[in-house]
Amino acid sequence: MDLNERKLKILxxxxxxxISTAEPVGSRSLSKKYNLGVxxxxxxxxxxxxxxxxxxxxxxxxxxxxxxxKAYRLYVNSIMEKRExxxxxxxxxxxxxxxxxxxxxxxxxxxxxxxxxxxxxxSFAITPNKEQDTLKCINLLPVDDTTVVLMIxxxxxxxxxTALRLNYNYTEESLNILSKSMTFSYRGKTLSEALTMDIIQxxxxxxxxxSGLARNVMPNFVKTLEDMLNVNLYMDGLxxxxxxxxxNDITKARTFMEMLSNKKxxxxxxxxxxxxxxxxxxxxxDDEGLKDCSLITATYHIDGKLVGKLGVIGPTRMKYExxxxxxxxxxxxxxxxxxxTGGKNDDE
Amino acid sequence: MDLNERKLKILxxxxxxxISTAEPVGSRSLSKKYNLGVxxxxxxxxxxxxxxxxxxxxxxxxxxxxxxxKAYRLYVNSIMEKRExxxxxxxxxxxxxxxxxxxxxxxxxxxxxxxxxxxxxxSFAITPNKEQDTLKCINLLPVDDTTVVLMIxxxxxxxxxTALRLNYNYTEESLNILSKSMTFSYRGKTLSEALTMDIIQxxxxxxxxxSGLARNVMPNFVKTLEDMLNVNLYMDGLxxxxxxxxxNDITKARTFMEMLSNKKxxxxxxxxxxxxxxxxxxxxxDDEGLKDCSLITATYHIDGKLVGKLGVIGPTRMKYExxxxxxxxxxxxxxxxxxxTGGKNDDE
DNA sequence: GGTTAGCACTCGTAAGAATTGAGTGCTAAC
DNA sequence: GTTAGCACTCAATTCTTACGAGTGCTAACC
Numbered sequence: 001m002d003l004n005e006r007k008l009k010i011l012x013x014x015x016x017x018x019i020s021t022a023e024p025v026g027s028r029s030l031s032k033k034y035n036l037g038v039x040x041x042x043x044x045x046x047x048x049x050x051x052x053x054x055x056x057x058x059x060x061x062x063x064x065x066x067x068x069x070k071a072y073r074l075y076v077n078s079i080m081e082k083r084e085x086x087x088x089x090x091x092x093x094x095x096x097x098x099x100x101x102x103x104x105x106x107x108x109x110x111x112x113x114x115x116x117x118x119x120x121x122x123s124f125a126i127t128p129n130k131e132q133d134t135l136k137c138i139n140l141l142p143v144d145d146t147t148v149v150l151m152i153x154x155x156x157x158x159x160x161x162t163a164l165r166l167n168y169n170y171t172e173e174s175l176n177i178l179s180k181s182m183t184f185s186y187r188g189k190t191l192s193e194a195l196t197m198d199i200i201q202x203x204x205x206x207x208x209x210x211s212g213l214a215r216n217v218m219p220n221f222v223k224t225l226e227d228m229l230n231v232n233l234y235m236d237g238l239x240x241x242x243x244x245x246x247x248n249d250i251t252k253a254r255t256f257m258e259m260l261s262n263k264k265x266x267x268x269x270x271x272x273x274x275x276x277x278x279x280x281x282x283x284x285x286d287d288e289g290l291k292d293c294s295l296i297t298a299t300y301h302i303d304g305k306l307v308g309k310l311g312v313i314g315p316t317r318m319k320y321e322x323x324x325x326x327x328x329x330x331x332x333x334x335x336x337x338x339x340x341t342g343g344k345n346d347d348e
Numbered sequence: 349m350d351l352n353e354r355k356l357k358i359l360x361x362x363x364x365x366x367i368s369t370a371e372p373v374g375s376r377s378l379s380k381k382y383n384l385g386v387x388x389x390x391x392x393x394x395x396x397x398x399x400x401x402x403x404x405x406x407x408x409x410x411x412x413x414x415x416x417x418k419a420y421r422l423y424v425n426s427i428m429e430k431r432e433x434x435x436x437x438x439x440x441x442x443x444x445x446x447x448x449x450x451x452x453x454x455x456x457x458x459x460x461x462x463x464x465x466x467x468x469x470x471s472f473a474i475t476p477n478k479e480q481d482t483l484k485c486i487n488l489l490p491v492d493d494t495t496v497v498l499m500i501x502x503x504x505x506x507x508x509x510t511a512l513r514l515n516y517n518y519t520e521e522s523l524n525i526l527s528k529s530m531t532f533s534y535r536g537k538t539l540s541e542a543l544t545m546d547i548i549q550x551x552x553x554x555x556x557x558x559s560g561l562a563r564n565v566m567p568n569f570v571k572t573l574e575d576m577l578n579v580n581l582y583m584d585g586l587x588x589x590x591x592x593x594x595x596n597d598i599t600k601a602r603t604f605m606e607m608l609s610n611k612k613x614x615x616x617x618x619x620x621x622x623x624x625x626x627x628x629x630x631x632x633x634d635d636e637g638l639k640d641c642s643l644i645t646a647t648y649h650i651d652g653k654l655v656g657k658l659g660v661i662g663p664t665r666m667k668y669e670x671x672x673x674x675x676x677x678x679x680x681x682x683x684x685x686x687x688x689t690g691g692k693n694d695d696e
Numbered sequence: 697g698g699t700t701a702g703c704a705c706t707c708g709t710a711a712g713a714a715t716t717g718a719g720t721g722c723t724a725a726c
Numbered sequence: 727g728t729t730a731g732c733a734c735t736c737a738a739t740t741c742t743t744a745c746g747a748g749t750g751c752t753a754a755c756c
Contacts, residue, residue, distance in 0.1 A: 026748050041700050044749070062706045062748050103510075103575075136491060143485050143501050151499060151509065153491050159509045161499065162451075238586075239609055242602040250598050254590040257605075261587055374719050389729050392720070410719050410735045 001049055008079070009036065010046050011055055015067045015075050019317050022245045024064030069282040072294070072316060076279050080321045085329055089118060093326075097333050104128075104158070104302075104338075109234040111310060111334055116237025119323050121312040122260065126270050127232040128306035131192045133158065138182040140175040140217065148175060150220055152228065154191070156302050160228050164220045166213075174213055182221070191229050195222065233267040235260065246292070246315045259289040260313075270309050275299045277328060282316045294318055298327045300334040310334070349397055356427070358384065358394050359403055363415045363423050367665050370593045372412030417630040420642070420664060424627050428669045433677055437466060441674075445681050452476075452506070452650075452686075457582040459658060459682055464585025467671050469660040470608065474618050475580040476654035479540045481506065486530040488523040488565065496523060498568055500576065502539070504650050508576050512568045514561075522561050530569070539577050543570065581615040583608065594640070594663045607637040608661075618657050623647045625676060630664045642666055646675045648682040658682070 003011075013034045014025045027040040027047060036043065047065050050056045055074065056065040067075075093114065100110050108125045116123035139151040143163065148170065151161040186194050238260065247253045260266060269287070273280075273295075281294045290313075297311030310331060312323060351359075361382045362373045375388040375395060384391065395413050398404045403422065404413040415423075441462065448458050456473045464471035487499040491511065496518065499509040534542050586608065595601045608614060617635070621628075621643075629642045638661075645659030658679060660671060 024748085028748075039700050041702095042698085045699085048750080058749090060707060061750090062708075062746090064748060137489075139489055141485075141487055141489070141499065147505075149499065149501060149507050151489065151497065153497060153511065157495075157511050159497050159511050161507045161509060163501065163505050163507050239602060239605045242598065242605075248598055250590065250596055250601065253598065253601065254587060257587045257590070372719085376719075387729050389731095390727085393728085396721080406720090408736060409721090410717090410737075412719060 001053055003053065006036075006038070007046050007050060010043060011050055011067075011071060012075070012079055014047075014050075014056065014065055015071055015079075018067055019319060022317060024059055024066050026064035029064075067317075069284070069316065072281045072320070073284075076281070076320050080324075083321050083325045085325050089326065090329065092118070093330055093333055097330075097337055101337060105232060105234075107334075107337065108232075108308065108310070109236075111330060112234045113236040115310065115312060115327065115330055116240060118326050119312055119314075119319075120237070120240050120243065121314040121318065121323070122235065122237045122240055123310070123312045124233060124235045124266070124270065125310035126234075126267055126308055128156070128302050128308040129231055129271060130154065130156070130158065130229055130306060132190055133228075133306055134188055134190050135183075135186045135194055138179060138186060138221075140179045142170075142172055142175060145169055148217075150217060150224060152221075152224055154228065156306050158228060160224050162220050162224050164216065166216050168212075170213055178213055178217065191225055195225050195229075231267055231271060233263050233270070235263075241314070244315050244317075246317070252292075255289060256293075270297060270311070273297050273309060275307065277324060279320065279324065292316060294320075296320070296323055296327055298331040300331040300338070302335075302338045304335075304339065349401055351401065354384075354386070355394050355398060358391060359398055359415075359419060360423070360427055362395075362398075362404065362413055363419055363427075366415055367667060370665060372407055372414050374412035377412075415665075417632070417664065420629045420668070421632075424629070424668050428672075431669050431673045433673050437674065438677065440466070441678055441681055445678075445685055449685060453580060453582075455682075455685065456580075456656065456658070457584075459678060460582045461584040463658065463660060463675065463678055464588060466674050467660055467662075467667075468585070468588050468591065469662040469666065469671070470583065470585045470588055471658070471660045472581060472583045472614070472618065473658035474582075474615055474656055476504070476650050476656040477579055477619065478502065478504070478506065478577055478654060480538055481576075481654055482536055482538050483531075483534045483542055486527060486534060486569075488527045490518075490520055490523060493517055496565075498565060498572060500569075500572055502576065504654055506576060508572050510568050510572050512564065514564050516560070518561055526561055526565065539573055543573050543577075579615055579619060581611050581618070583611075589662070592663050592665075594665070600640075603637060604641075618645060618659070621645050621657060623655065625672060627668065627672065640664060642668075644668070644671055644675055646679040648679040648686070650683075650686045652683075652687065 010030070013030055013036065017025045017030065017033065027043040030036070031038070031040045031043055047056060051058060051065065055068055055071040057068050059066060096114050097107070097111065101107065102110075105127055108127055112123045112125040115121075115125075134155040135152065136155050137153045139153075141149045141151060143149055146166050146169065147163055148166065149161050149163050151159065153159050185197075189197070238257065241247050241253060241256055247256060277296070277298045279294065279296050283291050285291065285293065285295060292315060293313055294316045295311060295313050296318075297309050299307050299309050301307055311327060312318075358378070361378060361384065365373045365378065365381065375391040378384070379386070379388045379391055395404060399406060399413065403416055403419040405416050407414060444462050445455070445459065449455065450458075453475055456475050460471045460473040463469075463473075482503040483500065484503050485501045487497075487501075489497045489499060491497055494514050494517065495511055496514065497509050497511050499507065501507050533545075537545070586605065589595050589601060589604055595604060625644070625646045627642065627644050631639050633639065633641065633643060640663060641661055642664045643659060643661050644666075645657050647655050647657050649655055659675060660666075
């Protein structure tokens, strides 16, 4: 059986109708709403064919047709067209992003919020994977007699620090030497490389006099590095799910919420997704809890290198076209923002 | 009418029963379950009196009685006794807190998680209000030709930093002088005091040569101070609300979730609560969205000074006794943790 | 041969009626 | 003051009925 012009037109109408109404689509109402030029009976025949081909399903005998995952997949791959966003939305995104340039994490959080507000879906964003980020400078700073701060700056502009308490008095001199020495050893190394180096060893042999201080600093150095490698997950628009009739059932809403509250798994799942725009529909998500959901994600870049992700989650019946455009536009703008400022606010 | 011994006993039984079953309590089932030594008819008479006194309400004629807010208030104030926690829960709390000593914010977040797991309620915690925190040291650190990091350390051990890009080359010397000079001016001042000082002014007149650098640094200094003053709100156990029959209604669950997603208002509301254990029931919360909820909060201290809060939110029908004990024990332990380490992990 | 009108059939949903049962309030006797 | 007895109430459950949107099939039509 062939997916001819007319079948495609009918399928498209059904998908469109179902996406906006959430009601199974019947032949009669379809022929009334859309000017397809054929009678309901003909549409019925075509629908029956489309069902045989796996594009439609049937909740029960006397109900209308509902698009299958295969239909959405076809729609996403072939039918839907790239849509130009309305100037209004473009302006909102640009304005919100540029007006709120701030610390990287805050910007990402804000982008997620923006996304959920525009799409009326649940949105999420993860901060960049910093495995490829390189170390730039390491500093040990005196605070008081027994407290020093360890500060690590990476190429991407990320600054991390830990206050550490020593159980003996240090000299400023020794802090300085160790700082310089560490910067020398680690500068240009990626965070993951730095973590695999046999750290304490190198300092004990190199600088005998330093070894006491180094032994105190190193565990914290490792801990801070690990901390810098952590990917943060932000979510917004959690309650948007309640507007969907498919989640009018309390147990479904609950399952959805519970799945999202497992941030660790979710962050991992998102991290593992392909670069660029990626759409996964229902069972394609390979996750029991996501079998009725679709995910759309896209990647943004920091200085063209570090990669973070951002996207939405919602019922498989979602406005793929619009939402994909929004996400694409948003990530493009994000990458742009981070190209100019490195995610930090400039002087002024 | 007098709230005599027997009335009190019956009221207590009704409250206890309703808290655990969520079903209106009838005279017959009450007399069966609890050994009150009187017949259902007598209980009915007493119930009728208790209703007249405002302690019970009546969903409808043929339903059992439900405790009113006034009853809960009486229970919380006079009837309930301080309960000794089970050793198991004590151990869990102690273990979880001491095993996870880490950055302050992480510890608070972890405490909130722990609290929701133990109580099966929605928990929240806010980081300390740092208005009384004092500045300890301010540092400007060279990173590369045009980037410096501004680092601020406060007495409580909080370290904040911003990377800033200058539009001209600086000298290490000038950074040093400005750091020292800022530290000298601000050391010992509270964060809020520092914010009200006419900052740029003072540096322009004092150190002519510095004014260009200072002009670049100061806006960031102010911004970072403001950032340090921000109180963070953590929540956990959001989906616990679904286990309560009173939230089986999707619109109620939705309203609850929506109220909690407004983090700003919530943080404010919690900040404004009294110190120590505070219990507010239903309309006592003075908030339409909270009229069917009770809040229990308690305060923890950092080094005996800075004050943060932590608590739970749930239906008015909650196990006040148990939960209050848990929260009290938890905040005591938190304060203890922060007394020993200042919320930071020591050198090993 | 594709298209269409007609019609019997299906099945979820909404509305209404009957039944149940936990509970109250009142009265009269103990 | 306490209690047994009884009529009454009302939410919740179950059953029944009616409705209607929709299908699938058949036969006629172009």
